[in-house]
Amino acid sequence: MNRPVLPLLAILVALLFAASLLIGPAALGLRESLSALFGGQGGPVVLVMQEIRLPRAILGLCVGAVLGLSGAAMQGFLRNPLAEPGLIGVSSTAALGAVLSLQTGLAAAFALALPLAALAGAAVSVALVLWMAGPRGGALALILAGIAISALAGALTSLILNLSPNPFAAMEIVYWMMGSLADRSMTHVWLAVPFMAAGSLLLLATGRSLDALTVGEDAARSMGVDIRRLRLLIVIGTAAAVGASVAVAGAIGFVGLVIPHLLRPLVGGQPSRLLPAAALGGAAMVLASDIAVRVVAPDQDLKLGVLTALVGAPFFLHLLWRMRGLEA
């Protein structure tokens, strides 16, 4: 049972990160790419490695990590296997915040407005869902509230983009709903990674309280867990991490759902061990999906969420089927 899960996952993520750097539409030699990545000389190869592929790989890693981590934290807190930033509307409200800041010109006037607006959007929906479903919250309340929030945020996002004077904006509805890492730059990395890191630290800090919560809310209280403080940590942590990720990469679904489920048996169902494992697993899933979109359709900018949904949606149905059996 005590398999070295974390080191193995870390190696997998490192390999995928390297592959993400080495795979791209411009065919570059291995040695050439590596020396360009670390060398400071000018020239097209250096530009490609340092300004195009490196930010993409870093963002793939971080976005995947925060999605896996926040999925695991929400599932732990709600003790509900269906909690996930994409399904319960956190990603859609973050996208709404990001789109609002972009279309009002706020993001152009003040760069941090983009991640902050997405963060605010995400915070509203996490708070709403956690309060509505409560720590004892049933699956039904959670999912229904999530559907309503997602639908509302999605509709408002589409409305804003449709009304934009920019003809490209309306075509980007798909991007905000499905996510993509194409043509991101170091600017996006600097904008988003600090928020993602801060949010992740908050979420990782909830591990022991979540462990206590597995034996029930009252028992956790008697062990000294402050449920309200825990809820606040999860709201702020998820909002910062997922908000920043959506602001630069759009809403990528199902990562936070699938990864914790796949890894939970491997870590003995212990939330404190699941959190770091889910972060690594999420990073691996998004890096692998992002490599796949570049290999499958190099010139098409296939959306990342398309791939994660292709894997995730059948998994989600399978999960619902199993729950149906349990409830009957």
Place this chain on the structure above:
Amino acid sequence: MAGAAVAAPPERVVSINLCTDQLAMLLADEGQLVSVSHMALDPLSSAMVEEAQGYTVNRGGAEQVYLMHPDLVLAGTYTSPATVGLLRSLGVRVVQVAPVDSLADVGEQMRLVAAELGHPERGEAMATAFEAELSAITAQGEPVPAAMYYPNGYTAGAGTLSDEILTRTGFRNIGAEAGLTGGGTLPLERLVMAEPRVIVTSTPYPGASRSEEILVHPALAALREGATSAQVRDADWVCGTPHLMNAVRTMAQTRAALGVAE
């Protein structure tokens, strides 16, 4: 097209396509053209915004167009087939004009629209002037690598009007060399690797879009430092009108500035 010359010239013409808007404004009699499309007022697409302000603007819907009582509607071949079909079934004559994809087509199109408007001699004069000026422009020196680069990494490949303009004015089109035919996307890293000397890009629209962010990507900015950015007006490149010559002239001047001994 023989029918157009025999019939009486149309008296109420409505254009619902950006390119026919501009040709009709140049070729029609005063009062003959009733309405142009709203695109004609968009300074980023239309080369004739000022002229278009004197006309009623339409959004190309069949209901709106029909109520203008046109006896000729000028449309593009990509205008919604539903609109064209509906107008025709209501008995309105609709002429669809294909987008030009070669310099040789430009004169043909001028003649065609002029004939439909009942002024073939104006079309002939416009086409002859265009063709004469075009034949005076010849490429000089070795072809220099250049690329068109638009939002979402969109570029012009082989068989496009832009490709022909680049080739004609002494450039090698990176989009065509990358194997693209027609329009398509060129990943930013392949553009960087091709080391263009000249990059032609578009002016961003108001309001933000992720599609246009690629035009301020640091890698493209670094590439531009070593290259010449041709200052072109996007609207000049879109349609086969006399304004297209501005695009050809600008590119020829850009190429000349790079010198012959490349």
